[in-house]
Amino acid sequence: TIVVEDDRTGLSVETLKRAFQDNLFYIQGKFAKIATQNDYYMALAYTVRDRLLRRWLTTAETYTHQGVRTVAYLSAEFLMGPHLGNNLISLGIYDEAKQAIGELGLDFDALLEQEEEPGLGNGGLGRLAACYLDSMATLDIPSIGYGIRYEFGIFDQDIRDGWQFEITDKWLRYGNPWEIARPEWSVEVKLGGHTETYMDEMTSRQRVRWVPAEVVMGIPYDTPILGYKTNTATTLRLWSAAAAESFDFAAFNSGDYFRAVLQKTVSETLTKVLYPNDESFQGKKLRLGQQIFFVSCSLQDMILILTRQGIPLDQFHEKFAIQLNDTHPAIAVAELMRLLMDEHAFEWDAAWSITQKTLAYTNHTLLPEALERWGLGLFGTLLPRHLEIIYEINSRFLEEIRLKFPGDNDRLNRMSLIDEAGERHVRMAHLACVGSHAINGVAALHSELLKQDVLRDFYELYPEKFSNKTNGVTPRRFMVLSNPRLTKLITSKIGDGWIKHLDDLRKLEAFVEDADFRQQWRQIKFDIKQDLADYIKQANGIDVDPASLFDIQAKRIHEYKRQHLDVLHIITLYNRIKANPDVDITPRTFIFGGKAAPGYYMAKLIIKLVNSVADVVNNDPDVRDRIKVVFLKDYNVKFAQRVYPAADLSEQISLAGKEASGTGNMKFSMNGSLTIGTLDGANVEIREEVGAENFFLFGLTTPEVYALKAQGYNPWQYYNSNPELKAAIDRIASGGFSNGDTNLFNALVSTLLYKDDYLLLADYQSYVDCQDGVSRAYRDQDHWTRLSILNSARMGKFSSDRSIREYCKDIWHVKPVAIELKE
Numbered sequence: 096t097i098v099v100e101d102d103r104t105g106l107s108v109e110t111l112k113r114a115f116q117d118n119l120f121y122i123q124g125k126f127a128k129i130a131t132q133n134d135y136y137m138a139l140a141y142t143v144r145d146r147l148l149r150r151w152l153t154t155a156e157t158y159t160h161q162g163v164r165t166v167a168y169l170s171a172e173f174l175m176g177p178h179l180g181n182n183l184i185s186l187g188i189y190d191e192a193k194q195a196i197g198e199l200g201l202d203f204d205a206l207l208e209q210e211e212e213p214g215l216g217n218g219g220l221g222r223l224a225a226c227y228l229d230s231m232a233t234l235d236i237p238s239i240g241y242g243i244r245y246e247f248g249i250f251d252q253d254i255r256d257g258w259q260f261e262i263t264d265k266w267l268r269y270g271n272p273w274e275i276a277r278p279e280w281s282v283e284v285k286l287g288g289h290t291e292t293y294m295d296e297m298t299s300r301q302r303v304r305w306v307p308a309e310v311v312m313g314i315p316y317d318t319p320i321l322g323y324k325t326n327t328a329t330t331l332r333l334w335s336a337a338a339a340e341s342f343d344f345a346a347f348n349s350g351d352y353f354r355a356v357l358q359k360t361v362s363e364t365l366t367k368v369l370y371p372n373d374e375s376f377q378g379k380k381l382r383l384g385q386q387i388f389f390v391s392c393s394l395q396d397m398i399l400i401l402t403r404q405g406i407p408l409d410q411f412h413e414k415f416a417i418q419l420n421d422t423h424p425a426i427a428v429a430e431l432m433r434l435l436m437d438e439h440a441f442e443w444d445a446a447w448s449i450t451q452k453t454l455a456y457t458n459h460t461l462l463p464e465a466l467e468r469w470g471l472g473l474f475g476t477l478l479p480r481h482l483e484i485i486y487e488i489n490s491r492f493l494e495e496i497r498l499k500f501p502g503d504n505d506r507l508n509r510m511s512l513i514d515e516a517g518e519r520h521v522r523m524a525h526l527a528c529v530g531s532h533a534i535n536g537v538a539a540l541h542s543e544l545l546k547q548d549v550l551r552d553f554y555e556l557y558p559e560k561f562s563n564k565t566n567g568v569t570p571r572r573f574m575v576l577s578n579p580r581l582t583k584l585i586t587s588k589i590g591d592g593w594i595k596h597l598d599d600l601r602k603l604e605a606f607v608e609d610a611d612f613r614q615q616w617r618q619i620k621f622d623i624k625q626d627l628a629d630y631i632k633q634a635n636g637i638d639v640d641p642a643s644l645f646d647i648q649a650k651r652i653h654e655y656k657r658q659h660l661d662v663l664h665i666i667t668l669y670n671r672i673k674a675n676p677d678v679d680i681t682p683r684t685f686i687f688g689g690k691a692a693p694g695y696y697m698a699k700l701i702i703k704l705v706n707s708v709a710d711v712v713n714n715d716p717d718v719r720d721r722i723k724v725v726f727l728k729d730y731n732v733k734f735a736q737r738v739y740p741a742a743d744l745s746e747q748i749s750l751a752g753k754e755a756s757g758t759g760n761m762k763f764s765m766n767g768s769l770t771i772g773t774l775d776g777a778n779v780e781i782r783e784e785v786g787a788e789n790f791f792l793f794g795l796t797t798p799e800v801y802a803l804k805a806q807g808y809n810p811w812q813y814y815n816s817n818p819e820l821k822a823a824i825d826r827i828a829s830g831g832f833s834n835g836d837t838n839l840f841n842a843l844v845s846t847l848l849y850k851d852d853y854l855l856l857a858d859y860q861s862y863v864d865c866q867d868g869v870s871r872a873y874r875d876q877d878h879w880t881r882l883s884i885l886n887s888a889r890m891g892k893f894s895s896d897r898s899i900r901e902y903c904k905d906i907w908h909v910k911p912v913a914i915e916l917k918e
């Protein structure tokens with residue numbers, strides 16, 4: 096008998112080829128002769144999407160039919176990275192697709208490269224949301240991600256004359272094959288205007304009505320998120336703003352056609368562009384507009400989902416567990432209250448009980464300048480009704496504190512949802528804490544610091560709300576997809592169970608004493624480094640030696656992350672060479688990658704410094720190629736996947752007490768990189784897992800940082816008493832990397848000498864000593880390889896599957912639901 100597979104679902108190589116050619120013709124409207132690389136990419140993408148759809152629709156159908164409890168993950172950012180490769184992995188047809196494309200005479204890797212990644216996030220927080228969607232789908236957890244469909248995501252970074260230059264990210268330019276628009280499920284969001292009270296005839300109660308100045312339409316775009324080798328495909332639902340037709344209709348009728356059409360562009364501005372700052376808050380009205388927009392759309396959507404199923408809204412908290420990814424969606428506290436009371440006639444107490452039981456809040460930052468505070472003027476203008484609700488929440492909340500802590504007025508001021516100092520502000524973290532039943536930090540240290548410091552008063556009032564949920568990352572994208580060679584080697588030894596149960600990587604420990612295995616491990620690392628070296632040659636024109644130690648710091652550029660401490664070490668090595676050209680140096684390639692917020696001058700100056708040091712060091716014949724410095728432009732998810740597997744050493748050198756968790760630290764280590772790091776964020780737990788002897792630790796601890804600052808920190812003391820430190824800073828200050836210009840890096844040098852908020856000078860010696868230890872260790876390649884294997888083997892804890900299981904058990908109380916595909 097002949098078995099003919101369906102062109103839309105069949106997984107054999109032959110069927111994939113046929114489906115690909117069909118999509119090229121019927122979707123792209125092209126044939127081979129005139130097809131572009133992008134047409135081929137699109138044809139393959141649609142071929143893959145077709146194969147997701149049955150699972151996706153069956154998942155949706157199952158959830159609707161069974162009315163299951165669902166996690167709604169609310170996040171202003173989802174940094175998904177390219178979908179194609181990941182979906183092929185999840186479907187288990189990566190090799191088949193590669194073969195099919197190859198047999199058609201096309202370059203499979205080039206097609207994967209073609210995908211313009213959806214960069215709808217800044218860094219850690221947005222990428223965490225993406226890893227969590229992958230894990231929720233993989234663990235069969237009913238879930239939906241809600242966010243914003245920015246027309247322009249995080250800018251593309253170019254480097255011109257050593258400086259960062261921003262280019263708009265036109266990711267939608269050639270269409271997005273992964274999303275399906277659902278205009279029929281659009282909702283309306285109100286903005287501005289005023290409120291009024293009226294008598295509700297039905298209940299003869301006073302109620303409030305919001306008369307907005309503007310109404311914007313939210314159109315949902317859905318993207319399937321398929322779990323790894325399971326039938327569950329959950330949804331990422333992103334909202335796009337459009338003019339509400341019913342609204343400009345009035346203007347149209349009054350003859351003001353132009354105003355009506357112009358109104359359209361104003362509405363669409365809301366979801367135009369992602370704000371590119373992380374860890375620094377600016378009270379921009381448009382940003383508050385984005386927040387209420389996606390939160391209101393999402394909550395209305397959940398209400399509609401229940402209503403369509405005939406489930407009464409007093410069960411809202413039983414059907415949805417909403418997670419707030421930082422305070423960006425914290426307006427949900429007031430918006431859910433408003434929807435329940437003003438639009439669905441709930442009383443305050445009932446609405447409040449539902450709201451608190453539904454919401455949970457994750458904090459992602461300890462930096463005071465990152466905490467969101469909205470000026471009351473701006474807030475009241477855009478959200479008059481929400482401000483009233485927040486005042487009412489606040490007055491009830493303060494009453495609760497008065498009862499519990501009589502006479503403690505300082506406490507009232509500290510905890511109030513309104514900051515009364517100077518211009519009055521709404522404190523979004525406080526709103527999130529009061530309106531949620533659970534509050535968590537993202538690493539053990541961070542969660543402790545929240546309780547002792549940033550949210551101390553809230554911890555004293557509600558200790559039972561607090562917990563830790565250490566971040567994790569998905570091994571599907573960051574090992575299987577990004578490091579196929581290592582994946583194959585690991586699987587050849589321990590089978591492929593580790594991909595869903597990362598703790599199984601421990602089984603690798605049994606092979607550490609196997610010289611043949613170590614040899615293979617080292618060869619793979621070398622080959623991957625060779626690939627990155629080829630890329631560097633082509634992108635930066637710099638020759639680097641794959642046998643040298645690849646020392647990589649890749650993450651957003653920020654003073655607290657201390658990229659410039661890394662630079663001080665490089666300059667120290669350079670100075671040693673200049674002082675004694677025959678000094679014994681372990682050859683190293685220093686690689687940096689990361690974007691600076693466009694308005695963050697110091698971060699941009701750090702990029703310029705890296706590039707300037709690179710120019711000098713790479714071209715000085717005295718160096719004899721023993722050290723090389725490379726800044727790789729436009730670091731994004733796609734590129735990160737190439738970088739993590741190629742590292743020997745991962746730089747995790749933030750000042751203790753500043754990095755909430757870090758997740759790049761986990762991705763490097765999983766791929767067999769060793770870490771040099773401080774006791775900050777999740778580094779603490781990584782070191783616990785891999786063992787102190789497999790981790791290069793340096794620097795002050797958080798209590799030591801606090802003590803040093805309390806006693807009055809003086810950077811000059813370190814500068815004056817440490818000749819190598821002084822020489823490094825002096826070389827920058829005296830124009831050694833700026834052709835004698837002593838002005839260029841002045842802002843950086845004087846910040847270090849006069850302020851040094853992030854204690855680079857205090858940690859310098861400890862860092863350099865530790866780096867000298869790294870250099871010695873790297874000389875024994877076989878020893879280094881053992882450490883590398885042990886790093887991967889002991890990273891099981893840092894799978895996002897573990898994080899998600901903890902959220903499910905402790906916060907969401909959601910259970911897996913298996914999806915059965917009907918024939």
Ligand code: 26W
Pocket residue numbers: 217218219220221223372373374375376377421459460465466467537566754755756757758776
């Ligand atoms: C309002 C401006 C703003 C924008 C974004 C402030 C703060 C943010 C994010 C919360 C910054 C961020 O991405 N934080 C990172 O979150 C990761 C995931 O939990 C952690 O691993 C990082 O340590 C933390 O910096």
